[in-house]
Amino acid sequence: MKRTFCLMAALVCALTLFSVPALCEEVIETEDTIFTIVTAPEQTAAQRPPCFPDPTAEYIPLPDTENIAQGKPVLSGAHTDVYVSSNVNDGKTDTYWESKGWPAEMTIDLQGSFTVSTVAVCLNPSSIWEPRIQEIAVQVSTDGENFVQVTPPEKYQFDAAFGNRIRIDFSPVEAAWVKVIFTLNSSSRTGGAQAAEICVY
Numbered sequence: 001m002k003r004t005f006c007l008m009a010a011l012v013c014a015l016t017l018f019s020v021p022a023l024c025e026e027v028i029e030t031e032d033t034i035f036t037i038v039t040a041p042e043q044t045a046a047q048r049p050p051c052f053p054d055p056t057a058e059y060i061p062l063p064d065t066e067n068i069a070q071g072k073p074v075l076s077g078a079h080t081d082v083y084v085s086s087n088v089n090d091g092k093t094d095t096y097w098e099s100k101g102w103p104a105e106m107t108i109d110l111q112g113s114f115t116v117s118t119v120a121v122c123l124n125p126s127s128i129w130e131p132r133i134q135e136i137a138v139q140v141s142t143d144g145e146n147f148v149q150v151t152p153p154e155k156y157q158f159d160a161a162f163g164n165r166i167r168i169d170f171s172p173v174e175a176a177w178v179k180v181i182f183t184l185n186s187s188s189r190t191g192g193a194q195a196a197e198i199c200v201y
């Protein structure tokens, strides 16, 4: 029995050291120890074992079409600390914009007229970002001066379990500018709106 335990322990250590993805596991309990035996799969490329589901499978899906907001000029009011407005459409969810004060408006110049029907607001998907609610409305404009509301202020739940992102869908409308207006953030420590990315489709 002792030899069996040693072999099991060696196997566990070896698998841990080499970080071999597990395809299945067996739990063995002894009087004072619990061993988890994992079996290394036969593989030639990285793969995710069924016992570790892909967390992105739970993310709120975004349209497959091009995000026409990325990299375009943006305009907003004052920002908090280093969280400047250009962080809001740089294509990275590990950089974010945080407003200073309310309401917080972010206007994106699409640099052309497009038919748009979805705005997505994303935070960093890391679970260190606790769930929060932000109240958001969307307006569009064809001339950059006169804006029409396409969705009224509504509260949206951001949760890392679902990618920490929300999408706002509305009837297709012509737009050359999109203004996203934030009026509440339930979890901002400095009292501002937060968005790692604002995407327009």
Ligand SMILES: [Ca+2]
Binding pocket: 087, 088, 089, 090, 091, 092, 093, 094, 095, 096, 196, 197
């Ligand atoms: Ca960003």
